[in-house]
Structure formats: C-alpha cells, structure tokens
Amino acid sequence: MDPKISYFQTFLHAAKTKSFSKAAKRLGVTQGTVSNHISVLEKFFDAQLFLRTPEGVDLTVEGTILLENAEKVLEFINNSKQQMKMLHENPEGIIRIAASTTPGEYLIPSIIKEYKKEYKDVNFEIQITDSEKCFKLLEERNVDIIAVGNIYDKNYDNIVIGKDRLVLVVPNDHSLAKKPIAKLSDVLKEDYVDREVGSGTREILIDALNKKGYSMMDLHTVMSLGSTSSIITAVSEGYGVSIISEIPAKKSAEAGFLKIVPIEDLDLTRYLYLVRGKRPKNPSAIKSFWDFVKGD
Known part of the structure; x- marks a missing residue:
C-alpha cells in the first residue's frame, strides 16, 4: 500500500511533538489512525522511523532523513498547489x-x-x-x-x-428575387450551388429535404464550393441559387451582392x-x- 500525502503530514506532527497522542490531537484523529499512518510509511520505506520511549517517541536515523525530505516534499506540493490555484484564477x-x-x-x-x-x-x-x-x-x-x-x-x-436559419440566396436579377417568398419546388427547378460534403449547412439541408421526401439528388447541382464566401460570389455572378446561413446572407444582401428569399415550406432553423x-x-x-x- 503506497502512502498518501496525509500520512507524511501525520509523520511530521508525530516527529515534532514526539508523541503519537499529541499528533492525533492536533490532527483531529485517533491515536490508532496515527499509528496506522506511521506503520504504512515504515513498510513503504522498509525502515523503522520511530523509537518508542516512556515519554513518547524519538526519531531513528532513518526517521531523521525522512523528516528533512518530507518537509521539502510537502513544501513543493503546497507551492505547486498555490501556483495551480493562481493559474485557475489567471489562466494563460x-x-x-x-x-x-x-x-x-x-x-x-x-x-x-x-x-x-x-x-x-x-x-x-x-x-x-x-x-x-x-x-x-x-x-x-x-x-x-x-x-x-x-x-x-x-x-x-x-x-x-447561437441560433441561425438557412435562407435561399439568388442573383439580383433572378426571377425569384422579385418574390417575397419561395417554395421548395422553385428551388428544385434552378441551378444550385452546393457546399462541400461535411459542411454543417449541407447536413441541415439534407435533413430538411429528407423530411419532405427529397434528397440532394433532386437538386440540379452545378458546382460544390468550400466556403460561404465563395458561394456568395458564385451566386452574385449568376451561376445559380444556393441555401446558406442567414448571418452572412444578410451582410451580402445589404451590400447589394444578392437577394434573400425565404423558403416557406422548408424548415431550415438550426443552432x-x-x-x-x-x-x-x-x-x-x-x-x-x-x-x-x-x-x-
């Protein structure tokens, strides 16, 4: 059985008070607990640490060695604990x-x-x-x-x-740009600019299509791009329509690059x-x- 840190603290109190009973009183434990801790330490080091005397206990030569080093070890542990506490309070x-x-x-x-x-x-x-x-x-x-x-x-x-929803984006001069809302059937007729496989946006669209009985195969995909910004560029230049996050879509619409058209019969809300x-x-x-x- 390997000793716990508390056993070394017990040892220090016994060594300094020269009494198991006084050490027990200071630590708020029984004298039997003190004896048990010392016994574990002696078995671990394979050495007798105390000599029993009529007045109490005295350290052996081995016990004196442990006293010198145990104080250093406990000091290192306490310093490490304080440094870790400071790191928690002031992370870096x-x-x-x-x-x-x-x-x-x-x-x-x-x-x-x-x-x-x-x-x-x-x-x-x-x-x-x-x-x-x-x-x-x-x-x-x-x-x-x-x-x-x-x-x-x-x-x-x-x-x-955050909470987000996906919206249909179309070129400014597109026929759908004049409509206040679009339907899924409108999207299925258009050239579609897709996100790459693995995109969270694409996965949300796949789930929404599946709930309607459709799949990505039902879209007329003309290209797949690796970022929202590249899709915005492709849509604004007339390569097709796409479904992207409303957050960047709004910024692009406000800048006049494209138009946003909500799809009324497709749930594209996500977190x-x-x-x-x-x-x-x-x-x-x-x-x-x-x-x-x-x-x-």
Whole structure:
C-alpha cells in the first residue's frame, strides 16, 4: 500500500511533538489512525522511523532523513498547489479552436474579444474548416474546442452559442428575387450551388429535404464550393441559387451582392454549438473560456 500525502503530514506532527497522542490531537484523529499512518510509511520505506520511549517517541536515523525530505516534499506540493490555484484564477497560454464557417467568421471573434477583456494572457489559434473535419480534429486532439453548426458526435460536452436559419440566396436579377417568398419546388427547378460534403449547412439541408421526401439528388447541382464566401460570389455572378446561413446572407444582401428569399415550406432553423474536447492540453484556460461562454 503506497502512502498518501496525509500520512507524511501525520509523520511530521508525530516527529515534532514526539508523541503519537499529541499528533492525533492536533490532527483531529485517533491515536490508532496515527499509528496506522506511521506503520504504512515504515513498510513503504522498509525502515523503522520511530523509537518508542516512556515519554513518547524519538526519531531513528532513518526517521531523521525522512523528516528533512518530507518537509521539502510537502513544501513543493503546497507551492505547486498555490501556483495551480493562481493559474485557475489567471489562466494563460493558447486555446486551439477549429470552427465551421458561420460560427468561425461571425460568432467566435466577438466572443473572444469579450473574453480577452478579462483574460488577457490567453491567446487563440483558430482554423476554419467544415463541421465534420472539426470533429475529426477534436478527436485527434489537434484542437481543444470546436464551433460548429451540426453535432456529428454527441459524446462531447456542448453548449449552444447561437441560433441561425438557412435562407435561399439568388442573383439580383433572378426571377425569384422579385418574390417575397419561395417554395421548395422553385428551388428544385434552378441551378444550385452546393457546399462541400461535411459542411454543417449541407447536413441541415439534407435533413430538411429528407423530411419532405427529397434528397440532394433532386437538386440540379452545378458546382460544390468550400466556403460561404465563395458561394456568395458564385451566386452574385449568376451561376445559380444556393441555401446558406442567414448571418452572412444578410451582410451580402445589404451590400447589394444578392437577394434573400425565404423558403416557406422548408424548415431550415438550426443552432450553433461550442464543443469541448475530453483531454485538453491547457485545461485551466479551456475551463475559463468554457465557463465564460456558458455564463457560469
């Protein structure tokens, strides 16, 4: 049986008071508990630590060696504990985040900006990719946290950081641009600009189509692109229509690049999530960021 840290504390009290009964009184335990702790230490070191005397106990030569080193060890442990406590209160280092396009470009920057007002010593490394690759990076421990629009693996802790809906975007001079609303049947007739496989946006659309009895095969896809910005460019230049997040769509519509047309018979509402890895490399910083976003 390996000794616990508390056994060394018991030893120090017994050594300094030269009495098991006095050590027990100071520690608030029974004399039998003190004797048990000392017995475990003696078996562990294979040495007698105390000599029993009529007045109490005296240290042996081996006991004197342990006394000198036990004090140093406990001091190191206490110092480490204090340093860790300070790190929890004032985290530092790097948090690695992978994010899909919408949360990565439109939510995470503002969250980090607010967080760094309070935690100035924590920095961030952010990479933008699709939701599926984000989960792969998290599983391989190449990132600590991901921000995504679709949960591919429910075995990780997650919190909602926003609500979004997908909308139809069309060129300014398109016939659908003149309509206040569109129907799924309208979309099925048009050339469609798709997101790449693995995109959270694409997965939400797939689910919505399936509920209506359709699939992606029913869309007349003319190209697949790897980012929302590239889709916006393609749509604005007349290559087709697409369904993207309302957040970047609004900015592009306000800038006059395209038109937004809601689809009345397709539920395209979704949530955006922050997902935490199980064994982060910088747990203090990760916890502080997680609690900050969560509002704890």
